[in-house]
Amino acid sequence: MLSTDSVTLSFDTWLETLRDVCGSFDSTPLSRLNFQGNVTTRSAGGIDIAGIQTNAERIVHHRSARIADDSDCFLIVQKHGSATLIQNGETITMRPGEMTLMDSAVASQIYPHGFMEHDSLHLPRVEVMRRFGQPHVPFMKVATDSASGQIFQMIVSRLLNDPLTAMEEEEYSGISDSLIALLPGIHRHQATANPHPDDANGTLYRCVQQYIDHHLHEVDMTPETLASKFHISVRQLYRLFEQHEESICRYVQRKRLERCAESLVSPLQASQTITRIAFQWGFTDSAHFSRAFKRLFSQSPREYRRQYLLDAS
Incomplete structure (x- = not known):
């Protein structure tokens, strides 16, 4: 269910807003009559954040012809409900509190398991690729079973859960670089510790x-x-x-x-x-x-x- 302070948009309005905020997306509702959804935007520490709520059957991201649509990677943080994410033939199941990195330049799909809510942090794709030292961004669940993963989670939780003061906004202005810098180490740890974390x-x-x-x-x-x-x-x-x-x-x-x-x-x-x-x-x-x-x-x-x-x- 949507929280009491949330606004429910019609499916068409929700999809149009999603496209405006996140790029080239399509979606299929289970029922237009019973559709629930909202899209919100905010910024924290210089990072644009999209809040997505929906009970759609699926959400499809297409490779866009517009370069601007591929300029960011999506760091998805699951808040409520669960969903299945698919990219590059790989599948990740998201549960509340879990995080996944997705490449905006690659087609992907999201299958909500009923009503779900997540936050999508937009990280500059060029910087993510530079840190990984490769021409593509890995589709990965950001696990917290390492020191780097725990620091990453702590920073993301601070950004999402508590509004930053004006002084904190200035202190966090370079936080995007810090998060991106942690990702390659987390990825290497996961590949070594558990190459198949999901069924x-x-x-x-x-x-x-x-x-x-x-x-x-x-x-x-x-x-x-x-x-x-x-x-x-x-x-x-x-x-x-x-x-x-x-x-x-x-x-x-x-x-x-x-x-x-x-x-x-x-x-x-x-x-x-x-x-x-x-x-x-x-x-x-x-x-x-x-x-x-x-x-x-x-x-x-x-x-x-x-x-x-x-x-x-």
């Missing part, structure tokens, strides 16, 4: 499942379109499901059949034909649908509906 494949698998479950009605949802949505190859998508002893195509078909079964016995769908219900859930061939339905439920769709009505009476 990345498990998290990505759940994100793909969630996306499929919300888009079963889309006829053009294919392995190719799914892989494109998550910025992975089709082969990676197949492997992802194989690792969980599942097939991407079987999963989509089973979920569609389950939704069809629910619709067949729903009083709200009693006047709908079996073919229409099948087409509502992404099937395009009624004969193929009937065969697949019987394989899963050991009854034809017509028998399944008739049996339910008999049992109900």
